Each structure stands twice: as structure tokens, then as C-alpha cells.
Amino acid sequence: MNTVNVSRRRFLQTSAITGGGLVVGFAMTGCSSTPAPLPVASTEGGWTPNAFLQVLPDNTIRFYTARSEMGQGVTTGLSTLVGEELDVNPLDMEIRLAGAHEDYVNPDFGMQGTGGSSSIHAHYLHLRQVGANTRALILEAASQDLGVPASSLSTDNGVVVHGGSRHPYADFIATAQTLNIEADAALKPASEFQYIGQETRRVDAIAKATGTAQFGIDVDVPGMHYAVVVRAPVARAKAESVDAENAKAMPGVTDVLEIGTGVAVVAESFWQAKQAAAKVDVQWESLPLASVSTETLRRDYSAALDAGDGVEGPVEGDIDAAMQSASTTHEAEYWAPLLSHSPMEPMNAVVRIEGDEADVWTGIQFPSAVPGLVSRVADIPAENVRFHQTYLGGGFGRRGTPSHLVEAAEIAKATGKPIQLVWTREDDVRHGPFRPASLMRIKAGVDEAGNLTAWDASRAGGDISPDTFRGLLPALYPWMGDSMVEGVANLSEWYFETFATDESSTEGLFEDYDQPNTRVTHMTVDHELPLTFWRAVGHSYSAFAKESMIDELAQAAGMDEVAFRLQNTQNSPRLNNVIRVAGERMANMEVPAGHHLGFAAHHSFRTDVAEIAEVSVENGKIRVHKVTCVLDCGQAVNPDIVRSQMEGGVIYGLTAALYGGLNLENGAIKESNFHDYPMLRMDESPEIEVVIIDSGTKPTGVGEPGLPPIAPAVANAVYKATGQRLRSLPLQIA
């Protein structure tokens, strides 16, 4: 098999410039000593020029999408990038979801993972180069086969054109696979784009509208049994005693066994397993978390902020002097609760272990973790674990945590049966891992001219990174024993509590405005709750505190909310421009009587977004009628998908702003399903208008940046409607 020799050095340069230097582990086939075979379909007479593309004899162009499709439209986006330079319409390609392989690494992460709204940014040049180089090989092969100069050839949607004759790419694959490319082919200038920037449909829409798209839960293999796990109400508690006699007597039940996270019930159907799980009687050990309630969290966070002895984050200037010389100072405290991700598809995985080989089917954000985790449980070599990616029925960060894979592997190993493990919705809501709760305090100073001069921000709560690290460590470092994994994970926890802020904990709390004097302090308060990334991560709560505070400051300084933001974002020209465009829209909006406009802007995942929420408050109920979202995400590869991601970010964020909140009682989550953990529904969904500012720069994130501004935009509108500053999420009128 030939490999397109896209230069590794070039990738490293690109990644180092744009990816914050996170290039560790990025490699192309041929760079490691023993490249693993590509996990692609065999093609009789076809051509596999690289890990991403296959040309079949019938001229089917198959594209392996390396980033996880969880709704953000990445299969469409990535196939657009490769198709642009390969000259194949993305809607005409056959899309496959890639397995696990080093060639599928995310250049922004250094591992095969999807998150941080990074995919289009990370692959913008990379996949175009893959497409361009593959097209160059086809053209060179056509030139040889047709005996004409390459300069006389052009391409048109999978066809080589020579004068009046048209030849499918497939005609030349026998010759193409004998060729090697010496230098990267030139990429198109933006003025010649056919697909990038166009309003094309989604490549996955028909499959998803006809029920034929396969999600993890749809996988069915011969002999498969279904498992449900009885879980400890208090996170991480172990079973002290288990009475499974009644469960074992239930129809269809084949096995009941203890695993690391609880008691697994295995049956011939999911329904039988679920019914039987309710009959298992478990006594759980008592942990310190069992004395914790929602009030405990807030009280402990508040005490930590009062004590003030946290870890210092970014510091600039002289915050104390600046605060003293400010003409206006203002201080406030903001609360954001624990949240569940609740993707519509509950967590699930199919694991089949046969001899020293295993197959794993699931939709996951971090395929890199799969071989290592499953090999450890199954006690087989990692290279013998085959990972089959499916569509993800929602991700939102939840499918970055692979614990369900470990559970399925444990059960498959112990029972010798192919197992589909399914979390119930109650498992999902109650057992996390969760978006951490946060208590944030900001004190800020403004001078007489309306310049923001001082910003003193602190946050108390749990850290995300150590917990996520704990779950991935055993996969990333297979040579570590279990006790070493535990030791290293504990060390990282201690590190963030003592030495340095976990960036995810304070991101978004201080960066957007021009104040010359800044102090950020973090107090890690850990109650041993399982925590992880949630859509927009730290920005999901920090933007609420920051943009509420900015609104309060503008008012305290007697300034217009937009003018104040414009004046104090001079050092962030793209954010400033987004605020300006949104501000002009707001100034011209016709607002019905009783409706009020709230404004917020935030930079996250390299993208700048401003949102205007049109809100009314009637009988104590907040109603969001319309949201206008203005953003600059650089080149919009698919503007319609950018719009849909903004719509989705706004609605996901509105659910959190209006309803979202998990409560702890005796260490257990009280909520359990959509009746007490409600979601925004169509009748409450606002009209959403998205305005894309086309700055033509390299693409930046869109999956998450639409979310952070919505909660403060609504809260700021509620203030205008009622005079109440709501500083706790979810927003509730007093």
C-alpha cells in the first residue's frame, strides 16, 4: 500500500503554530517503527492512498472521518475539506466512521479525540492537503495512462477531464498506486472554493431521518446479552453485601456479578436485565460524600473563598492599588450548579472478547482510549482490540469518559458472552460524571472615563482535569499498574489543589476585557464527585459570572452596556467587532411592550460570539422569545452547520439557564429523569437568528462557543424586566 507522503514536518509546524504546541504523539503512518495496519475495509481492486480515502473500482469515493460525529456536523465538515481539494462533492462520497489508529490523531490534541470545538480548525489544512495530494497522484497517473501532459488535464467531481473526454478517477488507480508524491500539492486559493463556504446539506441527514444511522445502542451481534448495572447512590461506594437471589430468579437472567462500579445483571434482553436489576438488594459502604448536600457544596465553596488561600492563577499589574484608585468598584458572587449532560442516547457499549481478541462497538469522543482500556480488562494485547466507531447520540463531553467501556469489558470477560451494556436514563442523570458546581466572586474597578482597570476573580469548586485524567491514564500508559495509575491520578489532584490552577476551572473568567490589573485565584474544593467536561467546559459557568458582572459594572458606571464593552475590548479586535455588530443590531430592534433585551459576549474555543436575548417575565416565569447570535468563527466551512451549532448551543445553554440543576441529598443526586431534570422543549424554544461575520481567517470552533453567552444574556434581560439581578443558575425569579 502506498502512502501519501504528506510531510510530517509541515504538519508539526502547522500544529505548533495553531494548536498551542499540543503535538505530542502526532504521527503519520511511516513515522513510527512498526506502523499498525489501517483499520479500513478491504477493497477488491480498489486503492487506499492514505488512512482517509479509498477509491473503489466503481468510482465510489470512500471517506473515513476521523473525528467523532456527535451532531456537530463534523462528517460533513471534514468531507468538505477533503472533497474541496480532491474535487469530489462531499454529498457524493461514501462516509465511513474511522476506527482507532495513529493516523487519526487530532493534531490539536496529540491523541485521537474529538472535543474543544477543535476538529475543523485542526484539520483545515491537514485534510485539504490529503485531498490535494491524492488528486495530484490521480492526475499524474492519468497523464501517464492517457499519454498526455498533466497540464492538459482537469478534474470535475471524481472525473478526470481531458478535452471532451471524461474518465472516472477509478480508471487510474492501478497506476496511481505505483506512484509517490514528492512534494505537497498546492492548495486552492479561497476564491476557487466550490464546497467550502457553500450552503451544502449534511452528509448524514438522510441516514438520520430514516432511522438507518447506526448508533452504539443499535449494534447487535450474534449471541449478544444485555447488561444493566446497579450503581451506588453515592459515587464510588463499593458494595458491602449483595443479595441477588430474587434477580437471578427473574426470566431471562443469566448472570449477576460484581464489577468495579456496582452489580451487573445480565439477561437475554435489555428489558429483562432492567427489570431484574430492580430486584438486586445491595448494601453500600458509607463514604464521606454521604454527608454532602447541595447546601454543603455552596457553604464549603463560600468558606474557601472567604479564607482566600487558593492557588494563584494569572496575575497582572497591582490589583490592590488599582482597586483603591478606581472611581467605581463593584463586587458580586455567582453560582452555577452541578449538571448532567444527558445526551439523548444513554451511554452504552458492545464488547465481545473471543480468545485473545476483542471487538468494541460504541460511539465515543476518545477512541485512543479504547484499545488500552479493553486490553487491560481482557488481559489481551492492545493491538488485538478492534474498535468500531458508531454515530454518537449526543456527546457534549459526556462521551469523552470511557468508564462504560470498562464496565462492558469486565462483564464480557467474566461471563464469556458478547455484552451490550446500557445505562438507563436514571443512571445517566444520577451518576455523572457531572459538570462541576461553581461559586465565583468577582470584584472589579472602573475609572472615571469608564475604563475597566481592575479585575479580581476567584472560583471555588471541583476540578475537571484530574478526574478525566484518572479515566484515561490506564489507556494512555498501559505499562502502569493499577496502583500506579491511582497514585499518579492522586498526584495530579494534589497538584491542582496546591500548585497550579486547572485551566478548565478558571477559563473564561478574566481574559476578554482590557483591564491592566488582574488577579485570578482558584480554590479547589473536592467532595469526591465524579466530574468531567460539559459543553463549553469552564466557559459554561465563567461566562455567566463575567458577563453578568460586566453588565452590573456598566450600570454602576452609568454607561450603556454595549458602549462599556466596546470601550473595554480594544485589545481583542475580533471580539470588539462582534460586539459592535451585535450592538448595532440591538439598537435597531423593535421590541414588543413587556419584552426586554439582554446582551452578552464571550470568547471561547478561538471564536467570538455576542448574543442578544429578548425576554419577558410573566407571572414569575422567564420566557425567551428570540435570540440573535452574532459570531466570527473565521472561514465558515459550512455556514448552515455553523448556524445549527449556534442554535444548538443556545438551546442547550437555555436548558441549563432556565432549568438545569442537579441536587445532592445525603451524597446522592435527587433528580433521576426528564420529569425532574427537565429539558427545553419546542414550545419553549425561541426563534434564533444567527449572523456570521465572514472574516475569512482560518476556521475556529463552533460546537461550543454559542453556549456561554446565553445565560448572562437572559439574566441581563431579566434585570431590565424586573430589577432583579439573578446571580444563581438556574435563573429563578425571587
Added chain:
Amino acid sequence: MIQFTLNGQAVQTDVDPDTPLLWVVRDHFKLKGSKFGCGAGLCGACTMHVDGAALKTCVTPIAAMANKSITTIEGLGTPDALHPLQAAWHEHAVPQCGYCQSGQIMAAAALLDANPNPSSDEIDAAMAGNICRCGCYPRIKRAIQSVSENALAYDAMAQTEGRA
């Protein structure tokens, strides 16, 4: 033995009569288009048509389905023969993750069968039982309206396909 019609075919099953229709369809008849979302009739991912009406099937025991006619997303249309709503879902780029969309489309199809030209409020009311975590609501509504605004064409296609 419980007998019913599934996507036009006579079928029977001897599963425990308490088993919800959703799991009979998914695990026994291996039609995976209808989804499990909540198991409590709260989210609508499992919506099918029972004698033409939209029903949440994760809480509907199979015993209650004797002699009923059940249509799943697989029976509504296929990639090669799209139902007008499925075509509209593609045209308006409705799905994101796509997991809830079978249920959304089944709810929308039942609405349009009963009311080919629903108002915005009527669409809201009919669709409020179906949760979409990705936030596709504005597009779902637009797609439904695009089909309902074209009510004549919709009726004609429905008759051709014998669904009228």
C-alpha cells in the same frame, strides 16, 4: 402469543406481555430505528404510530398491541423512497446527532396526517413531547411547515404511497 401488524406485515411474538413495544421492536424484530431515551414516556425518542396515532412505546406493554397496526420509522420511508418529512429533514439540515429524529419525524407525521396545515402553536403542542438535546427545534418546525405549506403535494404523495 400476541399478533399485530408491523410496517404492513403480520407478525407475532411470545415475549412477556409486559415487555414494552419499543423493546419488542428493537430486540426481537431487530428494527433499531426507534430509540430508547428515557424509559418513562418523557422524551419521545421511541415514538411509533399505533393505528395511525403517535405513541410513546417505551411505556406501552406489548399485550396492549394485539391486533393493532404499528408503523415504525422504517415503515414510513427509506433512503431510496423518502417520506416528504424525511426529504424535508434533509433539505432543512434538521438532524444534528440524529438520535431523537426518528421519534420527532413519527410525531410530525402523525400530526400532519391528522392536521395537514397546523399552525405554529399546533406544531408546538404536537411536538412538545419530543425532546431534542441538540436543539434542532427551530429546524424541525421549519421542516414541518415546509411540508404542511405544501399540503396538496403532501396529500398526493401520501395517496400514491397508500398512506392517506
